[in-house]
Amino acid sequence: MKRHISKEFRRKFAYSISPYDVLSTFLLPADSCIRSAIMQSTHDNQAGGMRAFFNPRSIAVIGASDDPARIGGRTISNLIRGHFAGPIYPINPSRSTIQGLKAYATLDAVPADVDCAIIALPVDLVLNAARQCANKGVAALVIFSAGFNEAGRDGEKRQQELREIANAGMRIIGPNCLGAFNSRNGAWLSFTTMFQEPNENACIGIVSQSGGSAAHILKLAQKRGLAISSLVTTGNEVDVDFGEALKAMAYDDSVRVIAGYIEGIRNKENLLAGLRAAHAARKPVVLLKVGRTDAGAKAAASHTASMAGEDLVYDTVFNEFGVYRARTTEELLDVVYAASNRPLLGRIERLGVVTISGGMGAQIADAADDCGISLPSPPDDVRARLKTLCPPGSPDNPVDITAQLSTDPGLLTASIRALIGSGQYDAILAFFGVYASVPSLAEQFAKDLEDLHSDHPAVPIVLSIVCDTARAREYMDLGYLVFEEPARAIVALAALNQFASAFVKPLQDKSAPVKSARIEAGHAFDEREAKAILTNIGIFSPSEITCASPDEIATATTQLRYPVALKILSPDITHKTDVGGVVLGLETPDATANAARDMLVNVRRHAPGAHISGFLISEMIGTGPELIVGTRRDPLFGTLVMVGTGGVTAELIKDVTLALAPVDRTEAEGMLRRLRCFELLNGYRATPDADLAAAIDTIVAISRLAAANPDTLETVEINPLRVMPKGQGAYALDAVIETVGTDHDN
Template sequence: MLHRNSSLSPLLAPRSIALIGASENVARIGGRPLRYLREAGFKGAVYPVNPNRETVQGFKSYASVGVLPETPDVAILAVPSSGTIQALRECAERHVKAAIIFSAGFAETGDEGRAMQDEIAGIARESGMRVLGPNCLGVFNAATGYYGTFSAILDTEFVKPGPVAIISQSGAYGSHIAHLARQRGLGISHWITTGNECDIDVAEALQWVVGQPDTNVVIAYAEGIRNRDVFLEALDTARAKEKAIVFMKVGRSEVGAHAVSSHTAALAGSDAVFDAVFRQYGVYRARTTAEQLDVAYACSRGIYPAGDRLGIFTLSGGFGIQMADDAALAGLDVSPMPDAAQEELKAMLPYASPRNPVDATAQALTDLPLMTSYIRAMLEKGGYDMFAGIFGSGPASPTFAVSLRQALEGATAGQGGRILSLTMSASSEIVRSYEEKGFLVFEDGSALVNALGALAHFRKSFDAVKRATETLEEAPRLSLDGDTFSEYGAKSVLAKAGIAFPREALVRPDEDAGAAAATIGFPVVLKISSPDIAHKTEIGGVIVGVKDEDEARHAARTILDRVREKRPDALIEGLIVSPMITGGVETIAGVVRDPVFGPMVMFGLGGVFVEVLKDVTFRVAPFDRTEAHRMIREIRGFAMLEGVRGAPPADIDALAEMLSTLSRFAAANADMIESIDLNPVLVLPEGKGVALLDALLVLRKD
């Protein structure tokens, strides 16, 4: 049996192709692929299947798949939905390895169409044949001239082979981004549209393309992901191989059936979860099609900067300042030139600004050797990982275009270890001539800086994987019944997983709360403990700051009376007596089960930050302490943990340890846990750990 990954090779790199429903009319869906294969010079065997013709577009035609002289690697089905199932069965009987179904009219149309699509999926499972679609535009592999698609973008010209792969659930989007990439001068290695995904989905297509040596960057588009494990494996593989993934994820919805009882579930929209997954695996999430293309273009060479320092050269102060502002937003370091280098540049041109951005003024255009000296000084003495030059329409000027190009080439010669980029407005021929010399060329400065920020992002992500040395230990499995635990029960379970809680006591309703409080040490907090009461404060089930035994006894009676009045149906285990802990930074942590990715760990600042600002982040469980540190530093309020206004820094190491432990426990019990809330979690001063003051554990009902 073929390995799941390699089993896509007959689909994406076939040696023989059958086109079922082949048409003589090159404008029809059954005619376009045949025309493309013929004109692109596909070297393998092509077998049109059309029982009504002896030849189709110059190819010998066959009455059925069953009479073909050999079993094709892939069959392209260009037949109506009503004939698709029968055609697919014939392919299965002939042991065809893969099939592409163009036709619509399946799950997207309603119950009847879904039943037909389910039948297609069943044929695929039973036969082992891999099926792409239905309702897709197909695939192409430009290097081999294999065009298994009817996309109209190929009417005028084919796509040159190159380092960019495109994977899209949407055929229209996939066609559009391929067209734009072609206009941008980008070559495409593989192009895959998955459509309704009855068998092959985006995750598996992604897994296959990142394993191809001719692919440096993947442009991906999806509304959702069906196969969590394959998807995460593909992202992990891409990062390990230093292949950039630039993803357009569309669609927003809320998840979490227990949003009423769980902070974590209420905050975990699917969009927030995808954001977190992409951050965790170093994927760049594009906000627009233009941004997706810009970032893919910058990554297409597979060259990334050693760091994030950007040197900006300009002939106009205004443009340079704007680019510097954009660089700050992109997380790039626009450090000034060294003092000695500034003095050297100032001596060359007294009224220039040699700091960074380095503004040589328009004088540099009339003295191009001066420009060469300025740029060379920036590259040799500035210590910059990336260089950006702002030139407007200069490179297109017939007056000095040639001499300007010579000056730039001379200034940057021997600087192959740096990212060299330019902004200019020029014809595609001029742009290509600069690209051939190693420059990234953008018309818009903001787009350029954003793309440079993406390059730095990928470099950091790739390096982080290389440095990873931590091995995750297995966490204990749950073996418990019920749906929701009391706070005391939840803490008891989590403590067994290595999550530490402050010392506390459970006092039964008929026991002496005062004596228990004295054992804990005053002041204390008294809380009701019941699996039926998630939000204790709403019914007056918490009293804080209790100072002595008599006050503890009175507080216990008060809480029990309130609970019996407001929740007479609730099972009462007793009262939790806890030490009154103050200080530190209030945070919140938890786990929610995402329908796609399973257990997701959430972390954020507590109080108003979570209630109003929703300053939280997520990670797929499990993860190590290094990833936990990255997670902690993502929140907007991270400065609170570093110490502000004289406050000491918080114990971030202890917090990271707790989050990693929580993630391992959640992953080990993924089939049982619906959600976990730890709120509040006080992060105490450095070296003093964390204090988890409350816990809620909800098990899956199924």
Template structure:
């Protein structure tokens, strides 16, 4: 039996620890399976009962006849390991573990999780969880879960599959979707992902002909290579992957880590990962329901204008949508010449950012004409139709123009319904049209669509050979960057100034223990001559020794004073979730405060490096903004590419140039300070 069949559509299921008390949590899977029409065979395992909820019970796995596709282990943490061993011995393809208390509970739990996984791997059995609320396959009527949302009498099936590391969010999304006629094809709770990960399961779901898109609720990115492979398949099949990932705030990251036992990386790195692999990222729960209809069957646009056309039958609602979009940097754009010509031909009298049909109302013929005109614009990504009170009181009339208008192929169309209008939402969903309940979720989804990019081809780089001591200081770090092509003049001294220096110079303490030299008095600037340098060196040694007596001092570094137009920070890091990333931001001592950065997976090409430069607000003046002097942005882009090649230098965990001084065109960039951390 294939993994997809055993995991997503099992027909013979063992419920290990099934309760005969239907009020207990461990009775739910059996109740839900039968309530929602599962037609396969169930084998409740309970050594203290002859029958469980009217079905024959079994004392052990050995007593169950024939093959078993899937075992759901409903027992407490202390009993899980023995049952996994028994399942593996029985040759069961997939076992799901409900209990918590594993990697998320600390070292002992992590050790138990490792033993459980080792027991399964010995037989080739796959494990879902621990801490998993199971699987739901709405098309096969398989409600194999403990989630209380399955108490509902009716569960609408849909064409979006949900993979969630949080079991409770499975139920939240299922119930929210059902309330507006949006169903799911599958809901899979992955929990700790000791074995089966969200990426691997997403890949299996994409192969299902009844799945048009996959939604992910993530607390951490595990096995990024599996997620990347799923994203590549999604692009090939035109079945987008949409992700909502926690961890945007330090508090959210802390909770996500403690909940699943994952080692969390930075949110900016996660964002870079999604961008690099063509995964659409949203920030609102509602968006996981609303965005799939906008993107299903599509690929990322070749070029994004980050602009939309907006038509409305409610002035206030339309203005609300325009404002929410603008906050996220999406422009509601005036009709271009092509769209304006069509609007004039249809006798629409306005060419403003908002095509206001308030007086005409939602008459289907007028809405269709407006949509046709606005879809003709060549400088927008989609059309947003905002509908007012008619959506609540005359649903069929209110959305008829949108439904009929979108039957003609063309630019995507979405709708925001200002009132509470469940009937209209259902009608739009049935027509396959993305519809939003709030202006904020509309903006969130449209922002994700406009940011959607096709993955770029991988960059092959030959890693440079860079010998490094076990504890590198700044001189060693500069050697690393010099090997990458970022070489700026410096010299190392002990007490006697080297010959041939170009004064004035800067002097810095050299130590593998001092990443922030300024804080211990380890930096002196604008030293005018050799005599002053000798005195400064002696004073600095004494000052640093007093401030940091445990630090190993390897010497002093001397470099010419450098001037430029701007300072940048250029960094490299191996993120614990997604791997190598390169960072560019506003440099200097305030870089950590401002957090004005751009970040990508490493390595990058020149085109990507130029995009990163354009994202950093502090570097905008270097482009000639308001007639300010131009900076050597091409040299800066080449520096970003060079630093990103550290992805191929396995011994480097982190590296940074801060500041990197950017000169005028032709002057290049200067390494003012460098640091490297080994793995």
């Protein structure tokens, strides 16, 4: 039986067979550990056919070199140093051996199946080599060479041809990338100089769209002694993209934490599938996404010409999946380190701090407050115990054990034990700075900390100390997190807390069909029609009447409760105020009729081409906080619902939250609570509590309307939504609905 299964076969069954389905035995190699292979192959199915990158049966290097300083040479030497167990086939027409391995003139000359191939050739030779790989039945191909989409029109043409080769059934990583590796089995498909010895504890996976950023992350990770399990750099993403590589890491049992670098996502579904898989596997994901600022977005776009999408939407997506977004490589590695150190997946909201310096204690308290971590005081009995342990110190939290630690080293763990014993703390941070470097103290610290850890293995304890790497490593090996700068430790603890919160929260399934009113494309709605649609989905507007002409107004509006608002009705006018189409606070029917006559003159002057269907006369609703609630379409992520505080100052400070549509009531409430001006809804300054439930219902209904019409609805905007006191509802005072294929603005 031929071992190699076609990509179509694997894709076809990827989502239809259960993990332990017998069909998966088709994928088995005949020779190696059956159980592990089942795991790998079923994971492979779930992870979309990436097995041959991470667990290749054989590897050919096209463009192999005898010189390890060259790209095609370092790739061979990495494979040799990594002790890759399968056959390695160097391909080079002019040599019979390369670095001690038998070399072949062409791929075809290899007298066996080739599972995985690497192309390390000048760009002109790449397409030909890729076709040979496809003909040979290669399952996974890595292309290092640059000169594709990033290199003008010729490069784009080359990449298009490469895509066609990939579409025929072979998975491709690259081109223009640093490759990939699995350090645990020696499958180094990379010319990186950052080789690392196999390490059983390696549990960090890295996915990067940039080779340069990946190299930087790798180098700094190694400098800290962090062992990387596997890496994928996706480069130009002709086939395998960021989301697929992320998903593969989520399904790789050796990876416990995933770090990623993103410039711009091309395929939303793959990203979401990757994030969903990581969430399901309870694997913390830490991402550095550039383009936070306009300058960064410009730089990222000029680098990869990827579609960057709106940065705020990435925050929204990351937030839904509990992803920690780092701003720098340093912060990324701080969080990855903390998350990989040990399984710390409980909430960390209450921190106990032990310090040898009140001044450092105050710095730590500031840093904790910045991150939303509290430092509750110990109970009285524990305070008494701490005071007995160190009379000149402070038994508050931060607990100050002072320089007395230098003569009484047992004080460190005695104080930590007192705090843990109170049961009040989710984690402990102990700052003993330079004392960790004092040889006469370090021995007792090490002994005491070893005992402490075996008594309380589940309590996360951070040591904030200044010492050399070897000493820090000793403390880490005892089971402690070690940070020099306490503020960075606290950022990392807050990130762990964020992961823990996300992992207990079930993900919303946003792919299921949603029922709501159906909106057709290409239709233009005026305010009255827009409000009618909203009424249909349970959103109220004030009582209002439409009149075709000013003359009708005086008699038609006698049932309305005055004062009223008068607005022009026209499907061609979105911003009524700009054309003089709104007058508020009219006290009598006659005043309203007169105002309508003036309005007609103004509007005709400002918007001469607009079709005017009449006037809308609405009762004025009492005071109350105002929100903006709307939906919009992100070019990448699709339908979003947006909630913001109303008013012009809120607009300037951009007090807005976004979520992928649809949202349920819990999510909608979360959105409101994330607003900086949420207090306005919550009885701020002795105003009555607002009708939060009504605001939440409105957000849910709007989000469902958008999700039910993803192809036809461009935007919905209720501005303002007046939120009345509790029990009195919320009213859409104005509403705009725009569909795809119409241009409302004039």
